[in-house]
Amino acid sequence: MRPFTRIRTDLESTPEREPLLRHPKLATFTCRSTTKTPGGAQADATEDQLVDVHITPLPRRQLVVLCLMRCTEPISQGLIQPFINRMLEDLKVTPERTKIGLYAGCITSLFAFCQLCTTFWWGRLSDHIGRKPILLSGLTGLSISIISFGLQTSFVGLVIARCLAGVMNGNVAVVKSVLAELTDDTNKARAFALLPMSGALGTIIGPMIGGYLAQPAEQYPELFGNIVFLKAYPYFLPCFIAGLTNLLAVLLGFFYLEETLESKANKKNKQRQINSDETHGGDSSSSSTDHQSDDQPVDGPPSLRALFTPTVITVLVSFLFLSIQNSSWATLIPLFSYTRVEDGGLGLTMTQIGTALSANGFVAVLVQMVIFPMLQQKFGTLRLFRGVLLFVPLSFAFLPLLRYLTLRETNSHGPSQGSKVALYGLMFILAIKSLTGMGMVCMSLLLNAAAPSKSSFGALNGLGQSCSALARTFGPASAGALFALSINQHHLGGNLIWVVAVIVCLCTCVTSWLIRVESSPIKRK
Structure with missing residues (x-):
């Protein structure tokens, strides 16, 4: 034998x-x-x-639509970062500036909690009814929620709008499932690198929209100073623009995105062939031959118990820790940047924060387009994943050092010079952190490599995004509360938050060594 x-x-x-x-x-x-x-x-x-x-060619038209769908979420998420703290101040949710971060973290966490409750089921539903209906409905819901966010005049209204966005937003998992079904082992890494690249574009566009279009009547009085509506709702314009990008993705997806779920795609292709045979008068024998591949039985989605293999569990644990550190970073950077220097932050303006975040997006695009394919080809997915995680604790450790340099420069040469040090230093740290964006691509590849079958892609990616949502449920609120505690009580000189963050990052590095996933073999020619 x-x-x-x-x-x-x-x-x-x-x-x-x-x-x-x-x-x-x-x-x-x-x-x-x-x-x-x-x-x-x-x-x-x-x-x-x-x-x-x-190497199989990438399906360009499908990828363009998927990348746009992936780009719209960080646009809708990132545009609120430059102005959320100012918006909460305007709503007078608390008289103490140092506690604004707690409320901002709560808004982010509520969005993630609602996403946690629904993401897996959106992915599971896509395994049954198809990917396309889920993607289009999710984008429509996200558009409605972000536009309504800009119309709110109370903290409760903000919470409801973000909860709606969380409930309807299960698209990241489904987009990954579509991409896994469109690609094979020869082009999967290149295709999956496009997703974080698209997300990086969203992180460029989103903060720019939020930073430059928030409060337009104040920022551009010659253009919008006489528009009463924009004075009453100063944060509507950026939210409305973000909503339009989601609707554009809905339209393109409706007309150009093809269904990739095997059972649905086979049924659709079979019906097209039957219609073609009827049109051209094809005989039954040729029709039988043409449909033979479509008549092959397609395995249904596996049971929930079958999904939780030891390999899947270790990947999901690592995904959870990775998401904790990323969600904490996403919350702390705007908060730390906005907080006054004397209170423990950098004292940057909304426009400066938006500029720094957008500039970082360009670096992230470069990393995903050029650096990731080269390093993934050289080192492999798992080794690259373990390597890039080492940059995360380094990035967190640089933040209190930057605040010290900003404070010293402010005291020596004035606020203007201190602000320059803070802005350029933040850009440098964000550039270092952007290297770790390769870790999310590696995680997506590892997660799909651990899938029991193709029919489980939706549920498995839904589980991955549920881990991400779980981290974003508790991570931002905990990070915001710990930041407030650190600067108010001056624990470890106000640096308690950074010590805890570094410890969490080191735990993430440890979990990466528990993963034992091998890439699927490339079939011989």
């Missing part, structure tokens, strides 16, 4: 430097085979085999 042979692909070939949407090409991979004998002994073959593999 022929022994069982497992082929492990070592992605150590020539680094991939071509654009992500390049035409298909032939690539050479080094494959090492491991042979298991009938007696159970394992022998490693020392031979390396060079295999020519045809």
Whole structure:
């Protein structure tokens, strides 16, 4: 009997430097085979085999639509970051400026809690009724919620608007499922790198919209100073623009996005072929032959118990810790930047915060388009994931150092010079942190590699996003509360929040070493 042979692909070939949407090409991979004998002994073959593999071209039109859908969420999320603290001040939710962060964290956490309650079920539902209906309904709900957010005049109204966004927003998991179904082992890494790149574009556009269009009657009195509506609702304009981007994604998705769920796609293709046969008068024998592939049974979604394999559990635990540190970072950066220098922050304005976050988005795009494909090809997904995590505690540790330099420069040369140090220093730290965005791409690849079957992509990515939502439920509120506690009580000189953040990041690094996922072998040509 022929022994069982497992082929492990070592992605150590020539680094991939071509654009992500390049035409298909032939690539050479080094494959090492491991042979298991009938007696159970394992022998490693020392031979390396060079295999020519045809790289499948990426479906460009589908990717453009998916990238736009992925881009709209960070636009809707990021646009509130520059002005949320000022908005809460205007609503007079608390008389103490140092407690604004607690309320801002609560708004973020409520959004994530609602997303936690629904994301898995959106993904699970997409495994049954298809990906496209879920994506379109989610984008529509997100559009309604962000527009209504700009019309609120009370804290309760803000909470309701964000909860609606959380309930309707399960799209990230479904987009990842669609991408996994559109790609194979030869182009999956390049395709998944486009998602965080699209998210990075959203982080550029969102803060710019929020920072430059909030309070337009005050910022641009010559243009909007006489518009009473914008004076009454100073944060409506950026929210309305974000809502339009979601509606644009809905329209493009409706007309151009194809269904990828295998059972639904086969049924649709079969009906198209039948209609074509009827139109061209095809006979039954040829029709039977043409439909043979479509008539093959498609496995249904696995049970919930079947999803929780040991490999899936370890990946999800790492995903949870990764999301905790990322959500805490996303909350702390605007809060830390907005807080006055004498209170423990950087004292930046809304426009400066928006500029820094947007500039970081350009760096993130460069990382995803150029650096990630090259490093993933050279080191492999898991090794790269473990490596980039080391930059996160470093980024957190730099923040109190920047505040010290800003305070010293402010006392020595005045607030103007201190503000410059704070702004450029923040941009530098954000650039370092943007390198860790590769970790989210690696996590997506690892999660899909751990899937029991293709029919479980929706549920499994839903579980991953549920872990992310769980982290964003407690992470931002905890980070905001701990930041307020640190600067009010001056624990560890006001640096308690940064010490805790570094510890959490180190825990994330530890969890990455528990993962044991091998990339699927690249089939020989």
